[in-house]
Amino acid sequence: MSGGAAGLAFLEATKVYPGRRAPAVSDLSLEIPASEICVLIGPSGSGKTTALQLVNRLITMTSGDITIDGRSVGGLDETELRRGIGYVFQQIGLFPHMTVEGNVGTVPRLLGWPKERIRARARELLELVGLDPDEDLRRYPNEFSGGQRQRIGVARAMAADQPLMLMDEPFGALDPITRDRLQDDFLRLHEEVPKTVVFVTHDIDEAIKMGTRIAILRDGELVQYDTPDRILAEPANEFVADFVGADRGLKRLRVWTLSDVELGPPGEGTPELTAPEDTSLRDALSRMLVEGTERLTVVDSSGAPKGTVTLETITRLIGPEQRAVEV
């Protein structure tokens, strides 16, 4: 179980803690295609972390099943299963007595890789997560800041090229700026190395930013499982609408960039106000409001005009007539 990405499926997975009547996770059925980032989100007590830990059997399932590429996790040897799944959590859990190389090399060592291969892999990963292999491999975790530590945590979870990664509020303890940077870097990393990721958070903004799909849980039950845009455009019920917030219309604007909307023809002459096509609609709208204009010229990466976007295009997109944009 290594290399590539694995499909993950919850099949009526249920967890009842001893002595509790209400299940923590109840009949959860969820299919996560390979290479997607599925965000589990819900208020505290909704069962999202429990659901996550059922996958690597840190918590034992009461009934139902979970499969990775069609193989039931219950049928695998516990340690072997875990060595094939990356795990990143808020407390990070780096081993303070091991160097960065020792930490990152934990699973490869368990798998019996030769020393040189572990070292080469650790170097490669450190570079991938934005640290300096020459400087940092031999240092100890307490020599790093929180953000750097979680980068090491992510590198460690990818060390054996695990096809599946579980992340439990990985950036929850970081300050907003560091969190934002790690989110961006993780998304970039995910594009380079598209693992299947299950990502737990209680922050709807993070869910919208990180998820290719979002599963909203409440009291252990799945309320809605959809793309971020559909969750924002068509919340399944009042609970979801409340949860995503009254500004869900504005939140949707962050999901889309100017390249996702139909542009009007480019105007004549030299455009006054331009925006690159990878600008989010939210930033484009903000720009219009700030500049007091209703029209921006969209340019591609070389700066050549591609078309125009108007205030009306944007308002139409999130207005009452418009449904979610189909991918």
Next chain:
Amino acid sequence: MTAPLAQQPVIPEFERGSECIRENRQFCLDWFVDNFDRVFAPRLVEHIELTAIAVGIGFAISFAAALIAYSQGWFETPFAIFAAFLYTIPSLAFFQLMVPITGLSVTSAEIALVSYTLLILFRNTLTGLREVPEDARVAARAMGLTPRQVLRRVELPLALPAIVAGIRIATVTTISLATVAAFIGVGGLGQPIFNAIQSGFKTEFVAAGLLAVALALVADALLVLLQRILTPWARAQRA
């Protein structure tokens, strides 16, 4: 009645001794240097042996007990009570108590000395294991380390500073207590002290005492050094 012993020290080669010796001053360095090999060196070696064996065996027992208590919580209280009970027995009485059972032997001395190490070594080892950060333990399990690997690769290394701290206290305490073991005739630095109490020869008394203190300091320093070598991460700080 002869004169009190203190005025007639039984000192080897007293007649040829220095003025310091003849006046039985507090400490005569020349005599100490001249007689170190004969009077003190063998006793020092015995003392080190007594201590090393006691701490070694005491650690083996305490370590095993702490591992059991770590996985089986119920074991902690009975063993702690047992070790605390042993710890409260007055040392002189303990050595004497063992004589009818194991005779005037090193075994008697070691049984008593080992008993005194158990409480501190057990407590420190168990505390060290329990204070391993929970997040490191969770990470280890989640990465697929077996319980035995978690113990060997994560929990024990992280408990090491607490374990070594226990060994340091046990070693220093044992070096001090082992002087009393000379009471049942097993040698060590207590021997010259007992001799000097009887003879009143101050230099022998003071020298043996100072050697015991020096031994304790050196042993402690060596253990600190050992800990530094074994826990390089403890000194690493964020730049």
